[in-house]
Amino acid sequence: MAKVQGAIVINIERxxxxxxxxxxxxxxxxxxxxxxxxxxxxxxxPINENCTGCTNCAVVCPxxxxxxxxxxx
Amino acid sequence: MTREEIIKEENLVYKKTALxxxxxxxxxxxxxxxxxxxxxxxxxxxxxxxxxxxGVAPVGCAVLxxxxxxxxxxxxxxxxxxxxxTAVKRLNPDQYVFTYQGDGDLAAIGTAETIHxxxxxxxxxxxxxxxxxxxxxxxxxxxxTLPNMKASTCPYGRDTAxxxxxxxxxxxxxxxxxxxxxxxxxxxxxxxxxxxxxxxRKAFENQKLDKGVSFVEVVSNCNSGxxxxxxxxxxxxxxxMFPYYPLGDIKVPQV
Numbered sequence: 159m160a161k162v163q164g165a166i167v168i169n170i171e172r173x174x175x176x177x178x179x180x181x182x183x184x185x186x187x188x189x190x191x192x193x194x195x196x197x198x199x200x201x202x203x204p205i206n207e208n209c210t211g212c213t214n215c216a217v218v219c220p221x222x223x224x225x226x227x228x229x230x231x
Numbered sequence: 232m233t234r235e236e237i238i239k240e241e242n243l244v245y246k247k248t249a250l251x252x253x254x255x256x257x258x259x260x261x262x263x264x265x266x267x268x269x270x271x272x273x274x275x276x277x278x279x280x281x282x283x284x285x286g287v288a289p290v291g292c293a294v295l296x297x298x299x300x301x302x303x304x305x306x307x308x309x310x311x312x313x314x315x316x317t318a319v320k321r322l323n324p325d326q327y328v329f330t331y332q333g334d335g336d337l338a339a340i341g342t343a344e345t346i347h348x349x350x351x352x353x354x355x356x357x358x359x360x361x362x363x364x365x366x367x368x369x370x371x372x373x374x375x376t377l378p379n380m381k382a383s384t385c386p387y388g389r390d391t392a393x394x395x396x397x398x399x400x401x402x403x404x405x406x407x408x409x410x411x412x413x414x415x416x417x418x419x420x421x422x423x424x425x426x427x428x429x430x431x432r433k434a435f436e437n438q439k440l441d442k443g444v445s446f447v448e449v450v451s452n453c454n455s456g457x458x459x460x461x462x463x464x465x466x467x468x469x470x471x472m473f474p475y476y477p478l479g480d481i482k483v484p485q486v
Contacts, residue, residue: 164244165237176261176454176461182421199260207234213245214421220265221256222247229242231232 161231164211166204169223175199179215179224188215248272250281250301257295261461263451264293266418267360270428271329272300274435284327285319287312289341291333292367293360310341313348313357320355327438328355334375335365338400342374345404352409352443356434359400359446362453363472370456374398377475382456397475401448405482411443413482417450419465423478430480442484450476 166187173195180188185208190200202215202224211228250272258264275284281302288296290309297304307315312330320328337345337359345357364382365371372382372389375397379388389397405413412434416427427449434445450472454464 163232163237165234167238172255174260178261178419178461178465181462211244212421216245217421217424218266218418220258220260220262222251222265222269224245225243225247226245227237227239227242228244229232229237 162210162228163207163231164209164226164228166209166215167225167227168202168204169225170195170201170203171197172221172223173199173201174221175201176220177202178218178220182214182218184212184214185210248276250276252299252301254298256299258292259455261452261454261464262292262366263362263418263449264360266424267331267358267427267449267451268293268296268299270418270424270431271331271358272302273428274432275302275327277432278327278435280327280435283325284329285323287316287319287328287330289330289332289336291336291365293331293333294367296331310336310339311344312336312341313344313353316355316357317348317351317353320353324354327435329358329435330355331358332360333366334359334361334363334373334400335368338374338398342400345400346407348409349404349444349446350407350409352411354438354441354443356431356438356445356447358431358434359448360451361400361448361476362451362456363397364453364456366453366456370453370458375400377471380471399476401446401476401481404444404446409443410446410482411440411484412437412445412480414446414480415448415450415476415478417468417473417478419452419468437484448476450478
Protein backbone atom coordinates (compact mmCIF):
# COMPACT_ATOMS: atom_id res chain seq x y z
CA MET A 159 0.00 0.00 0.00
CA ALA A 160 1.33 3.32 -0.98
CA LYS A 161 1.89 5.50 2.02
CA VAL A 162 1.12 9.14 1.93
CA GLN A 163 2.28 12.01 4.02
CA GLY A 164 0.60 15.35 4.18
CA ALA A 165 1.05 18.77 5.66
CA ILE A 166 -1.30 21.66 6.27
CA VAL A 167 -0.62 25.35 6.27
CA ILE A 168 -3.05 27.54 8.19
CA ASN A 169 -3.52 31.21 7.51
CA ILE A 170 -3.65 32.09 11.20
CA GLU A 171 -4.71 35.69 10.75
CA ARG A 172 -7.87 34.60 8.90
CA UNK A 173 -8.69 31.72 11.28
CA UNK A 174 -11.69 32.46 13.50
CA UNK A 175 -11.09 29.60 15.90
CA UNK A 176 -14.42 27.81 15.28
CA UNK A 177 -12.80 24.40 15.96
CA UNK A 178 -14.84 22.65 13.25
CA UNK A 179 -11.63 21.34 11.67
CA UNK A 180 -10.48 19.72 14.94
CA UNK A 181 -13.32 17.18 15.01
CA UNK A 182 -13.17 16.16 11.35
CA UNK A 183 -9.45 15.29 11.35
CA UNK A 184 -9.12 11.47 11.40
CA UNK A 185 -5.51 11.68 12.63
CA UNK A 186 -6.05 14.32 15.37
CA UNK A 187 -3.48 16.58 13.83
CA UNK A 188 -5.15 19.89 14.60
CA UNK A 189 -5.51 21.62 17.96
CA UNK A 190 -6.29 25.15 19.01
CA UNK A 191 -3.36 27.37 19.93
CA UNK A 192 -2.80 28.96 23.32
CA UNK A 193 -1.77 32.15 21.59
CA UNK A 194 -4.28 34.42 19.86
CA UNK A 195 -4.15 36.05 16.43
CA UNK A 196 -4.66 39.71 15.62
CA UNK A 197 -8.42 39.42 16.05
CA UNK A 198 -8.15 37.66 19.39
CA UNK A 199 -9.09 34.16 18.26
CA UNK A 200 -7.28 31.01 19.36
CA UNK A 201 -6.29 29.76 15.93
CA UNK A 202 -5.99 26.17 14.70
CA UNK A 203 -2.50 24.74 14.35
CA PRO A 204 -0.99 21.34 13.45
CA ILE A 205 0.44 19.60 16.52
CA ASN A 206 1.96 16.43 15.06
CA GLU A 207 3.25 14.88 11.84
CA ASN A 208 0.45 12.34 11.30
CA CYS A 209 -1.29 14.31 8.55
CA THR A 210 -2.28 12.20 5.54
CA GLY A 211 -3.42 15.10 3.40
CA CYS A 212 -7.04 13.91 3.33
CA THR A 213 -8.28 17.54 3.00
CA ASN A 214 -11.16 17.01 5.46
CA CYS A 215 -10.13 20.04 7.51
CA ALA A 216 -9.78 22.23 4.47
CA VAL A 217 -13.19 21.37 2.98
CA VAL A 218 -15.10 22.07 6.19
CA CYS A 219 -13.25 25.27 7.07
CA PRO A 220 -15.85 28.03 6.62
CA UNK A 221 -13.16 30.61 6.00
CA UNK A 222 -10.99 28.48 3.72
CA UNK A 223 -7.82 29.19 5.70
CA UNK A 224 -6.29 25.72 5.32
CA UNK A 225 -4.03 24.74 2.44
CA UNK A 226 -3.18 21.05 2.11
CA UNK A 227 -0.11 19.39 0.59
CA UNK A 228 0.38 15.66 0.06
CA UNK A 229 3.17 13.39 -1.19
CA UNK A 230 3.41 9.65 -1.82
CA UNK A 231 6.35 8.01 -0.08
CA MET B 232 9.99 13.60 5.04
CA THR B 233 10.01 16.91 6.83
CA ARG B 234 7.22 19.42 6.72
CA GLU B 235 9.28 21.78 4.59
CA GLU B 236 9.86 19.07 1.99
CA ILE B 237 6.12 18.39 1.71
CA ILE B 238 5.04 22.01 1.47
CA LYS B 239 5.89 22.60 -2.17
CA GLU B 240 3.79 23.83 -5.04
CA GLU B 241 3.84 20.45 -6.84
CA ASN B 242 2.37 18.67 -3.78
CA LEU B 243 -0.55 21.05 -3.40
CA VAL B 244 -3.88 19.21 -3.13
CA TYR B 245 -6.26 21.80 -1.72
CA LYS B 246 -6.21 25.55 -1.62
CA LYS B 247 -8.86 28.23 -1.18
CA THR B 248 -10.15 29.12 -4.63
CA ALA B 249 -8.77 32.24 -6.27
CA LEU B 250 -12.32 33.39 -7.01
CA UNK B 251 -12.58 34.72 -3.48
CA UNK B 252 -11.62 38.35 -3.10
CA UNK B 253 -9.01 39.29 -0.50
CA UNK B 254 -11.63 40.50 1.96
CA UNK B 255 -12.05 38.48 5.16
CA UNK B 256 -15.52 36.89 5.35
CA UNK B 257 -17.82 38.84 7.65
CA UNK B 258 -19.55 35.74 9.01
CA UNK B 259 -19.37 34.46 12.58
CA UNK B 260 -16.82 31.73 13.34
CA UNK B 261 -18.09 28.35 12.15
CA UNK B 262 -20.95 29.71 10.04
CA UNK B 263 -21.93 27.56 7.07
CA UNK B 264 -22.22 30.59 4.80
CA UNK B 265 -18.47 30.70 4.23
CA UNK B 266 -18.39 27.04 3.23
CA UNK B 267 -21.28 27.42 0.80
CA UNK B 268 -19.67 30.53 -0.73
CA UNK B 269 -16.54 28.47 -1.30
CA UNK B 270 -18.47 25.57 -2.85
CA UNK B 271 -20.21 27.90 -5.28
CA UNK B 272 -16.94 29.56 -6.26
CA UNK B 273 -15.17 26.22 -6.64
CA UNK B 274 -17.97 25.02 -8.90
CA UNK B 275 -17.71 28.18 -11.00
CA UNK B 276 -13.93 27.79 -11.19
CA UNK B 277 -14.13 24.14 -12.20
CA UNK B 278 -16.73 24.85 -14.87
CA UNK B 279 -14.66 27.80 -16.11
CA UNK B 280 -17.63 30.16 -16.07
CA UNK B 281 -16.27 33.02 -13.99
CA UNK B 282 -16.89 35.52 -16.77
CA UNK B 283 -20.37 34.23 -17.58
CA UNK B 284 -21.94 33.91 -14.15
CA UNK B 285 -24.21 36.46 -12.50
CA GLY B 286 -25.09 36.00 -8.86
CA VAL B 287 -27.89 37.69 -6.98
CA ALA B 288 -27.15 38.51 -3.35
CA PRO B 289 -29.99 38.57 -0.81
CA VAL B 290 -30.72 40.64 2.24
CA GLY B 291 -29.54 38.93 5.40
CA CYS B 292 -26.16 37.79 6.64
CA ALA B 293 -25.08 37.12 3.06
CA VAL B 294 -25.99 40.64 1.93
CA LEU B 295 -22.30 41.33 1.36
CA UNK B 296 -21.74 38.20 -0.72
CA UNK B 297 -20.71 40.39 -3.67
CA UNK B 298 -17.81 41.70 -1.58
CA UNK B 299 -16.35 38.20 -1.28
CA UNK B 300 -17.12 36.62 -4.65
CA UNK B 301 -15.02 37.77 -7.56
CA UNK B 302 -17.83 37.38 -10.09
CA UNK B 303 -20.58 39.63 -11.41
CA UNK B 304 -23.23 40.10 -8.78
CA UNK B 305 -26.37 42.08 -8.15
CA UNK B 306 -28.09 42.98 -4.94
CA UNK B 307 -31.84 42.41 -4.72
CA UNK B 308 -34.36 43.98 -2.38
CA UNK B 309 -35.35 41.78 0.54
CA UNK B 310 -36.81 38.54 -0.78
CA UNK B 311 -36.86 39.69 -4.40
CA UNK B 312 -33.78 37.79 -5.56
CA UNK B 313 -35.77 35.26 -7.67
CA UNK B 314 -37.62 38.13 -9.39
CA UNK B 315 -34.36 39.90 -10.18
CA UNK B 316 -32.74 36.65 -11.27
CA THR B 317 -35.69 36.06 -13.61
CA ALA B 318 -34.98 39.35 -15.33
CA VAL B 319 -31.24 38.74 -15.44
CA LYS B 320 -31.67 35.27 -16.92
CA ARG B 321 -34.29 36.31 -19.47
CA LEU B 322 -32.12 39.17 -20.68
CA ASN B 323 -28.92 37.08 -20.63
CA PRO B 324 -30.02 33.54 -21.46
CA ASP B 325 -26.43 32.45 -22.13
CA GLN B 326 -25.23 33.44 -18.66
CA TYR B 327 -25.30 31.24 -15.58
CA VAL B 328 -27.51 32.89 -12.96
CA PHE B 329 -27.91 31.95 -9.33
CA THR B 330 -29.52 33.45 -6.26
CA TYR B 331 -28.11 32.99 -2.80
CA GLN B 332 -30.75 33.40 -0.09
CA GLY B 333 -31.31 32.72 3.56
CA ASP B 334 -34.51 31.48 5.15
CA GLY B 335 -35.71 34.91 6.26
CA ASP B 336 -35.26 36.14 2.71
CA LEU B 337 -36.51 33.18 0.69
CA ALA B 338 -39.10 31.64 3.00
CA ALA B 339 -40.59 34.72 4.67
CA ILE B 340 -40.65 37.99 2.77
CA GLY B 341 -39.76 36.36 -0.53
CA THR B 342 -42.24 33.47 -0.47
CA ALA B 343 -44.30 34.86 -3.36
CA GLU B 344 -41.28 35.57 -5.56
CA THR B 345 -39.78 32.17 -4.83
CA ILE B 346 -42.93 30.18 -5.46
CA HIS B 347 -43.81 32.03 -8.64
CA UNK B 348 -40.29 31.86 -10.05
CA UNK B 349 -40.28 28.12 -9.33
CA UNK B 350 -43.76 27.72 -10.78
CA UNK B 351 -42.85 29.58 -13.97
CA UNK B 352 -39.88 27.27 -14.37
CA UNK B 353 -37.28 29.98 -14.73
CA UNK B 354 -33.95 28.57 -15.71
CA UNK B 355 -31.64 29.52 -12.83
CA UNK B 356 -30.24 28.08 -9.64
CA UNK B 357 -31.46 28.94 -6.16
CA UNK B 358 -29.13 28.29 -3.23
CA UNK B 359 -31.19 28.42 -0.04
CA UNK B 360 -29.41 28.53 3.33
CA UNK B 361 -31.75 27.32 6.06
CA UNK B 362 -30.61 27.90 9.63
CA UNK B 363 -34.04 28.25 11.22
CA UNK B 364 -33.51 31.78 12.48
CA UNK B 365 -33.00 35.38 11.40
CA UNK B 366 -29.26 35.55 11.95
CA UNK B 367 -28.31 39.08 10.97
CA UNK B 368 -31.04 40.96 12.82
CA UNK B 369 -30.45 39.22 16.14
CA UNK B 370 -31.87 35.70 16.19
CA UNK B 371 -35.61 36.32 15.75
CA UNK B 372 -38.02 33.52 14.91
CA UNK B 373 -38.13 32.65 11.22
CA UNK B 374 -40.74 30.63 9.30
CA UNK B 375 -38.31 27.72 9.45
CA THR B 376 -37.75 27.85 13.23
CA LEU B 377 -38.40 24.40 14.69
CA PRO B 378 -41.23 23.70 17.18
CA ASN B 379 -40.07 24.53 20.73
CA MET B 380 -36.85 26.06 19.42
CA LYS B 381 -35.92 29.23 21.27
CA ALA B 382 -35.36 32.49 19.46
CA SER B 383 -35.26 36.07 20.65
CA THR B 384 -38.90 36.67 19.68
CA CYS B 385 -40.05 33.31 21.13
CA PRO B 386 -37.89 33.00 24.26
CA TYR B 387 -39.96 30.07 25.60
CA GLY B 388 -39.67 28.17 22.33
CA ARG B 389 -41.85 28.23 19.22
CA ASP B 390 -45.40 27.42 20.26
CA THR B 391 -46.95 25.83 17.18
CA ALA B 392 -50.48 26.42 18.47
CA UNK B 393 -49.91 30.16 18.32
CA UNK B 394 -47.10 30.62 15.80
CA UNK B 395 -47.79 27.87 13.33
CA UNK B 396 -45.55 25.14 12.06
CA UNK B 397 -42.15 25.43 10.38
CA UNK B 398 -42.33 25.90 6.64
CA UNK B 399 -40.71 23.16 4.58
CA UNK B 400 -39.97 25.36 1.62
CA UNK B 401 -37.98 22.77 -0.28
CA UNK B 402 -40.73 20.15 -0.17
CA UNK B 403 -43.16 22.88 -1.18
CA UNK B 404 -41.31 23.94 -4.33
CA UNK B 405 -40.66 20.30 -5.25
CA UNK B 406 -44.42 19.99 -5.87
CA UNK B 407 -44.30 22.65 -8.57
CA UNK B 408 -43.91 21.60 -12.20
CA UNK B 409 -41.36 24.36 -12.85
CA UNK B 410 -38.63 22.90 -10.64
CA UNK B 411 -36.22 20.49 -12.29
CA UNK B 412 -33.86 19.49 -9.49
CA UNK B 413 -34.62 19.96 -5.78
CA UNK B 414 -32.28 18.76 -3.08
CA UNK B 415 -31.40 19.35 0.56
CA UNK B 416 -27.80 19.23 1.74
CA UNK B 417 -25.68 20.36 4.66
CA UNK B 418 -22.08 21.47 5.19
CA UNK B 419 -21.24 20.41 8.75
CA UNK B 420 -18.90 17.49 7.99
CA UNK B 421 -16.36 16.81 5.27
CA UNK B 422 -18.60 14.17 3.66
CA UNK B 423 -21.60 16.47 3.68
CA UNK B 424 -19.57 19.27 2.12
CA UNK B 425 -18.42 17.00 -0.72
CA UNK B 426 -22.00 15.87 -1.36
CA UNK B 427 -23.23 19.43 -1.26
CA UNK B 428 -20.63 20.44 -3.82
CA UNK B 429 -21.83 17.73 -6.19
CA UNK B 430 -25.39 19.00 -5.77
CA UNK B 431 -24.36 22.59 -6.48
CA ARG B 432 -22.39 21.47 -9.53
CA LYS B 433 -25.43 19.59 -10.82
CA ALA B 434 -27.65 22.60 -10.14
CA PHE B 435 -25.36 24.81 -12.22
CA GLU B 436 -25.01 22.28 -15.04
CA ASN B 437 -28.80 21.96 -15.26
CA GLN B 438 -28.92 25.53 -16.54
CA LYS B 439 -27.50 24.28 -19.86
CA LEU B 440 -30.61 22.12 -20.29
CA ASP B 441 -33.15 24.92 -19.88
CA LYS B 442 -35.58 22.75 -17.93
CA GLY B 443 -36.43 24.89 -14.92
CA VAL B 444 -35.30 25.91 -11.49
CA SER B 445 -32.59 23.94 -9.70
CA PHE B 446 -33.12 24.42 -5.99
CA VAL B 447 -30.45 23.50 -3.44
CA GLU B 448 -31.32 23.93 0.22
CA VAL B 449 -28.37 23.84 2.61
CA VAL B 450 -29.33 23.19 6.23
CA SER B 451 -26.82 25.28 8.13
CA ASN B 452 -26.03 26.38 11.62
CA CYS B 453 -26.34 29.79 13.24
CA ASN B 454 -24.22 29.45 16.33
CA SER B 455 -24.63 33.10 17.32
CA GLY B 456 -28.41 32.99 16.97
CA UNK B 457 -28.69 29.60 18.61
CA UNK B 458 -26.31 30.72 21.42
CA UNK B 459 -23.96 27.77 21.06
CA UNK B 460 -20.37 27.13 20.06
CA UNK B 461 -19.90 26.15 16.40
CA UNK B 462 -19.20 22.51 17.30
CA UNK B 463 -22.23 22.34 19.62
CA UNK B 464 -24.42 23.95 17.02
CA UNK B 465 -23.40 21.39 14.40
CA UNK B 466 -24.30 18.62 16.83
CA UNK B 467 -27.59 20.32 17.72
CA UNK B 468 -28.33 20.65 14.02
CA UNK B 469 -27.77 16.92 13.48
CA UNK B 470 -30.03 16.01 16.39
CA UNK B 471 -32.83 18.51 15.86
CA MET B 472 -32.79 20.01 12.37
CA PHE B 473 -32.18 16.85 10.34
CA PRO B 474 -35.19 14.90 11.67
CA TYR B 475 -37.42 17.77 10.52
CA TYR B 476 -35.41 18.69 7.43
CA PRO B 477 -34.08 15.33 6.20
CA LEU B 478 -31.11 15.52 3.84
CA GLY B 479 -31.15 14.12 0.35
CA ASP B 480 -32.57 14.66 -3.12
CA ILE B 481 -36.26 15.50 -3.13
CA LYS B 482 -36.83 15.83 -6.85
CA VAL B 483 -34.38 14.46 -9.35
CA PRO B 484 -34.69 14.79 -13.12
CA GLN B 485 -36.36 11.84 -14.81
CA VAL B 486 -34.01 10.52 -17.45
